[in-house]
Amino acid sequence: MTSHRAEGTAAERSPDAHARFTRLVHEHQRSLFAHVRVVYPHVDADTVVNEAFTAAWQRIDDVPEVGTGTWLRSAARYVVMNRRRGERRWQALNDRVARLEPVGHVPAPDHEAGLQLRLVLDALASLSPADREVLLMTALDDLSPDDVAEILGISPSAAKARVSRARSRLRAAITTGSGPSHDAFQEGGS
Amino acid sequence: MPEPFDPVDVLQTHVRAVALLERPRDDPDDLIARITSAAVSATVVPLRTPRRRRWWVAGAATTIVVVGGAGVAAMIGARPDEQILDVVCRSTADRSGSGLAVVAGTDPIGACVELWRSGAMSEQAGAVDTGDVVPRLVACTGPGRPVEVYPLAEGTGCATLGLLDADVTANVDDPVVELQEIAASLYGSGVCTSSEELFRSMEDALKTLELVDWTAVVDGDAKCAVAAIDPSRLVVRIAPDPLGPPTQEEP
Numbered sequence: 001m002t003s004h005r006a007e008g009t010a011a012e013r014s015p016d017a018h019a020r021f022t023r024l025v026h027e028h029q030r031s032l033f034a035h036v037r038v039v040y041p042h043v044d045a046d047t048v049v050n051e052a053f054t055a056a057w058q059r060i061d062d063v064p065e066v067g068t069g070t071w072l073r074s075a076a077r078y079v080v081m082n083r084r085r086g087e088r089r090w091q092a093l094n095d096r097v098a099r100l101e102p103v104g105h106v107p108a109p110d111h112e113a114g115l116q117l118r119l120v121l122d123a124l125a126s127l128s129p130a131d132r133e134v135l136l137m138t139a140l141d142d143l144s145p146d147d148v149a150e151i152l153g154i155s156p157s158a159a160k161a162r163v164s165r166a167r168s169r170l171r172a173a174i175t176t177g178s179g180p181s182h183d184a185f186q187e188g189g190s
Numbered sequence: 191m192p193e194p195f196d197p198v199d200v201l202q203t204h205v206r207a208v209a210l211l212e213r214p215r216d217d218p219d220d221l222i223a224r225i226t227s228a229a230v231s232a233t234v235v236p237l238r239t240p241r242r243r244r245w246w247v248a249g250a251a252t253t254i255v256v257v258g259g260a261g262v263a264a265m266i267g268a269r270p271d272e273q274i275l276d277v278v279c280r281s282t283a284d285r286s287g288s289g290l291a292v293v294a295g296t297d298p299i300g301a302c303v304e305l306w307r308s309g310a311m312s313e314q315a316g317a318v319d320t321g322d323v324v325p326r327l328v329a330c331t332g333p334g335r336p337v338e339v340y341p342l343a344e345g346t347g348c349a350t351l352g353l354l355d356a357d358v359t360a361n362v363d364d365p366v367v368e369l370q371e372i373a374a375s376l377y378g379s380g381v382c383t384s385s386e387e388l389f390r391s392m393e394d395a396l397k398t399l400e401l402v403d404w405t406a407v408v409d410g411d412a413k414c415a416v417a418a419i420d421p422s423r424l425v426v427r428i429a430p431d432p433l434g435p436p437t438q439e440e441p
Contacts, residue, residue: 034209
């Protein structure tokens with residue numbers, strides 16, 4: 001993995017590069033935004049998406065034709081991690097927003113579904129950031145183990161294990177959970 | 191009792207609803223114009239390549255990490271029931287040198303490799319500027335100290351710093367080792383995992399890790415169970431935890 005600097009302006013880029021970048025933004029902006037919004041709810045998704053696309057423009061020749069979405073997610077994660085290093089309160093912030101409260105209005109689920117959701121979000125909040133990241137990532141998008149591996153910068157077998165472990169922990173957290181939502185769910189279903 | 195449900199399905203439905211409701215602020219054409227018209231001189235995001243070797247460190251808990259020198263001080267709470275480590279990546283072979291505290295998941299050395307590759311470590315006070323080159327990294331620990339990853343020259347180890355080698359025990363690219371890690375994370379979590387739950391999780395893990403010749407067997411139902419990995423017989427044996435509460439009796 002290398003890090004280097006690129007210098008240049010639009011005038012120095014070929015029309016092909018510009019056309020490809022335009023297509024890339026139109027095709028991936030929405031899904032990349034959703035990914036960042038859901039997986040890293042503590043950051044400003046627009047800013048991260050902007051930086052990830054800036055990176056893509058800087059090295060447009062390196063952006064693969066196949067797996068572009070994965071490349072962009074990996075770039076976005078890199079941006080988030082860089083920001084996290086400078087954010088001493090990251091852990092606290094992440095915990096605070098781990099419930100993934102939507103900004104917009106989500107139609108209210110029925111009573112039991114609502115209790116289930118609260119239980120799941122409480123369990124999610126009790127997990128480590130690493131578990132949350134992989135759970136949210138795979139819940140939102142149908143990512144293959146290879147995709148997860150590339151985004152996280154780990155081997156595919158380790159990615160599979162990480163997903164499996166995180167799901168097991170989520171289930172265990174619900175089974176052994178406590179607190180108001182757990183009690184309400186137990187009562188609500190009886 | 192309420193109906194059983196799959197939390198992964200519930201989570202999936204919810205996050206997809208959240209994703210559908212929110213849109214980027216920027217119009218795509220505005221975004222394109224802004225990015226392509228600006229002079230580009232920011233640090234380029236590196237391409238990621240999967241690392242070959244992944245290590246994990248068993249059992250450690252850190253409450254407060256204070257990094258000396260001109261480094262970063264961070265307070266990170268780690269639950270002792272998880273193999274999720276808070277790690278200090280040191281920029282020099284010096285116990286009181288500067289460094290960065292990170293939440294490293296299960297891979298402390300990997301997390302520090304990432305920092306070295308990003309150039310963040312070379313920016314620390316006193317660090318030798320190695321550019322993108324990652325020096326040899328060794329995980330050390332000591333009484334009252336977190337896991338710390340030091341750049342150490344070949345032939346030297348934690349002992350040269352008066353520290354112990356951290357218990358770097360396994361290469362998790364080996365699926366059996368990964369299986370052991372998963373098992374340990376389930377029954378070593380400080381809370382009881384039932385035989386049924388552990389059986390389901392281990393079956394899940396066997397499938398995920400593509401250990402097709404392996405089987406999981408339950409030796410007695412218990413509220414608190416443990417999983418024993420037997421590589422010679424390709425069996426995961428789930429048995430009552432000898433240290434847990436007694437086997438569940440029907441009232």
